[in-house]
Amino acid sequence: MWGLLSRCGPLSVLAATFLLTIGGLFVGELQAVLVGLAIEAVLIPILVGRAGIPPLRLLPGIVAMVSVTWSNWLLAEPRSWEIALLAGGRVAFFVLPALVLVCFLDPFTLGDHLGQRLRLPARPVLAAVAALQRLESLSADWETLDRARRVRGLGPGRGPLARGRHLASMTLALLVEAVRQAGRMTVAMEARGYSAHVGGGRPRTWLETAPWTREDSVLIGLITAVAAVPALIQLFG
């Protein structure tokens, strides 16, 4: 079980996050969700094992938990800390583990699994995977655009309004560049048989296989059990 997540495929990892969300739907008592959170606090680090995750990735989840608690204290009826903490705890129950789990997703493996195992239409899946590969070059494009503008004397002024305008025109320029790149990518991908299987052509081949392993089943089993904990406590506790 130690470090199980590194050995799981992307589908079981994603499914696990949704199972916990479904479990969160049935959370109705503060005590039950506290027990659930305690079990997660023990289990999730074991599943992560030596791989570790950047702790900063959890910060947005903590903000979410605090903000949901706060807004429920303000607006829930009747007003009480118990209800507010229940709402916050419910969010923490599925968001915190999910933030850990998604660190183990790789978009390219996910594409292989979505196409082969879930049988999603191949062309949109591959378009998404190919586009995700542009993610890094996108920031390089941004810097090039920014430098080009400064050289031409089109850099932002000092006021927040001027900065905002600069940001908006840069974003549009980046989108234009992205759309043009998409045109070139289309030519390159079509030349490599991207649409060859459309209309009963040759069957598509994939780069990697997409197996469902024993580890995937173990993860689903464990997470299903954890997700059911609050509901079970409420039923029998």
Add this chain to the structure above:
Amino acid sequence: MSQQFAHPTAGRHTALAKHGPFAWRALDLITLAVLGVALGVAFWGFDTFLYYPLKALLAGFPPAQQLMLGIWILPAVAGMLLVRRPGAALLCEMVAASVEMLLGTEWASLVLLAGLLQAMGVEVVAALWRWRRFDLMLAVLGGVLGAVFQIVLYQWWFAAREFSWAWKLIYLAAGMISGAVIAGLGGRALIRALAATGAVNAFPPGEEHLIATGELTTDMVPVGEKE
């Protein structure tokens, strides 16, 4: 399309997807995906640098935080307005949500669920007009329905479950306003701005722009592609 002659004012012509709504081209799919990635990065930038200060600023009146919701629905509206085929909103929005998830965000993989619900709002509106109407009305109603799906099917069950009914409805109204203004008007403005640069001439909005500027006349569009 005779509509052009009935209303001689510029910009009246609605260009539709080539060869009917279901004939997806490789260019449609790849452009939507790339646009989704670019907008996903923009999301993440907003999430990381602007969202938290704004959220803290609005903490005294939490429903007002929903006035930001439209930002996340914008890729769905923009994708549908650009490509005008069933599933266009879904593809653009899901790619943008995936990028947001991979770069790190508040709701982890739940942004995929949120993206699905938001995009379905736009898809439903486009389907109701059988992919023949892509004007301001579609953009605004799509943004509003996306917000309704997101809040009624997701937020009300989690973030706002214990709210009183009055507050739930105010929360919903704020989301709908945001869906109409930011996603609807904003998405349409974005696609029009893109069309004006000439970068999307291979897509219906580009065609509309060329007709509006007089560079293309409706009788130059092949007969089979007119409605």
